[in-house]
Amino acid sequence: MNKMQSWSVAQLQETDPYEFEKLLAQLFRNMGYLVEETQLSRDRGIDLIIRIDHFGLTHTWIVQAKRYTDSVGVKAIREYSSLRHRDRVDGVIIVTTSHFTKEAQEEAAEHNVKLIDGNLLAGMLNHYLPSGNTADQSAGVPGEDDRKPESSTVLRIGEEIISREIVSLEKERYTMVISNKNIFFKKETNGLLSKKESVELRILLKDLIGIHVEKQHLFLIAGRKDLTVYPLSGKSKDKIAEILENLRPEYIRGEHLILSSRKSSSMTILTNKRLVLLEIGDSITKEIMLSKIVEMEVEGGFLKRDRLMISESSAGMNKHYLEVDDIHRWKEKIEQNVKVN
Template identity: 55%
Template sequence: MAKWTLENLLGIDPQEFEILLSRLFSNMGYRTELTQYSRDRGVDIVIKIENFGLTHTWLVQAKRYSGSVGVKEVREYSSLRYRDRVDGVIIAATSSFTKEAMEEAAEHNLKLIDGNLLVEMLNYYLPDGCTEVVSAGKQTDKASEEIGGGAILKRGEMVLANQIVTIGNEKFTITLTNRNIFLKKESSGFFSKSSDIEERIEIKEILGIHTEPNRVILITGNKNLKMYPISSRRLSELVEIFQNLRPEYLKGEHLDLSSRNGTQLTILTNKRIIVSDISGEIQKEIIHKKIVGVELKGGFLKRDQLVVSDNSNAVTKHYLDVDNPILWKDMIEQCVRTL
């Protein structure tokens, strides 16, 4: 296994060096965000960590230098702490710092990471990174597109959560970013090799989530519907993140309501009603444009049932067993009226 060295780091171009630092801090438990390259106003990476409800924010400046970093650079970046009102500033360099630079940093709560310390950190937190990411001083295109399994974040992509979850009967590591969801199957034996990313789901592909007390069902796809029944000890954290990401996938088809009856899941989107099994196999599909009527049918001591009529060929009535059929009726009528 190749180890990180200063020579490796000096062979990476400045932009790739920033991406590498972002991945390093992400593996250390921070939420990271790369700023826009060449327009970063002195800030390359923003890192955040939460402890007991308190958020601590640091700015990171990357210096891929072969010569020492002097007091002028340190003094310049010390003002960022006050300008952006953050907890502190970190300068990570591939070289050393002058004595004057270290004294200046101590006065302004700047943390300095020199080349030797950076190499130690990379070999500890990214032990496979040198082999997977750097080859003859360059990164592959694939590595710059993905995270996990040897890949790294895109510029502006931030890790929101990283958990071991159960999907169906198998364990996966799920990594959520502000752009993608990555699934990596967990090894089941002592001698199993860690696998690469098995699936990437773009946030814009999400229709929504169906929530239950002990799991969520992630629903994705358009023509090819796919469902992921996810269980986790930190389920509430995942649900909160999915809800926060909702504005990102509201632009396309998205989930408005869902109701499960046994293995059957009925979902209402802004475009259609779908009845599917948990595997995602569509059993019934009703397009809003073809709906001509919605009514409730029931009786004494009998639960109301939702009846939706459409004119796909001839007028057909579809009986749907959903929770809160009155709410469903109102929502379907609203969807049809807004077409």
């Protein structure tokens, strides 16, 4: 039987920061703690929150990871010791791959801050998590593989996952996570200890203007000042369209889509505020605020395709020509929203 390699300080210092946090989370799980590794905690300057229950009494600790080669000084102790008062926890644990200065150790002793240096950490890992064996060894404590996939998504208070779908966006494969507040596009890569999911793109649901649906594609139209079109494809296209349609009350409170038309890589978009022409994946090429439109007329005739002439009052009188299918419907919808504006 081959002898299992021991963890060393040098090995820990070379570990990827993301994997180092994952390693600490698994260590504390194997020690019997319930571990929370959420982006919400990181927003408050925290890497992990660990809890353990003894006969009905729950003890909660904040864990801060410092994957350093240089020593950790008193400044870090003072910075993180205050978290135990702000977050109403029992104490703070600072873990480093290096060591703590004498002043840092004295400061920690005064403020109930527990310190784990590189040598102690390596010893703990060799006892609870031998190198090469990252499986959860504590009965009844959920391990990495037992957690729901959405637990690694950046969720806010009151946010709930609605669906996870595999899609193609600009020829790249993503997991599209739809919540009641956000749309995430995530990629999965293999890490040292586990599969790592990274959020490559996030669209706030309130910034979604609407969706344009075609037989093979679904286009998300989003933005505030500048609009962006995200072309999606995949087997779950229709399901995604249905979910986003059901979520319309969450994003139609402000600017929202009235009509849209696509020709090759160009898209014409009518919202309740403006008429926009843009190239998919690029910036807006033309924008007309509905409040500036003073006149419209359908032009055309024999052997000529109908087009809509739009007169805009902006630094003088400007004329624009719009060519889309069902031009009379577009004219009607523009007129209706011009009156509102």
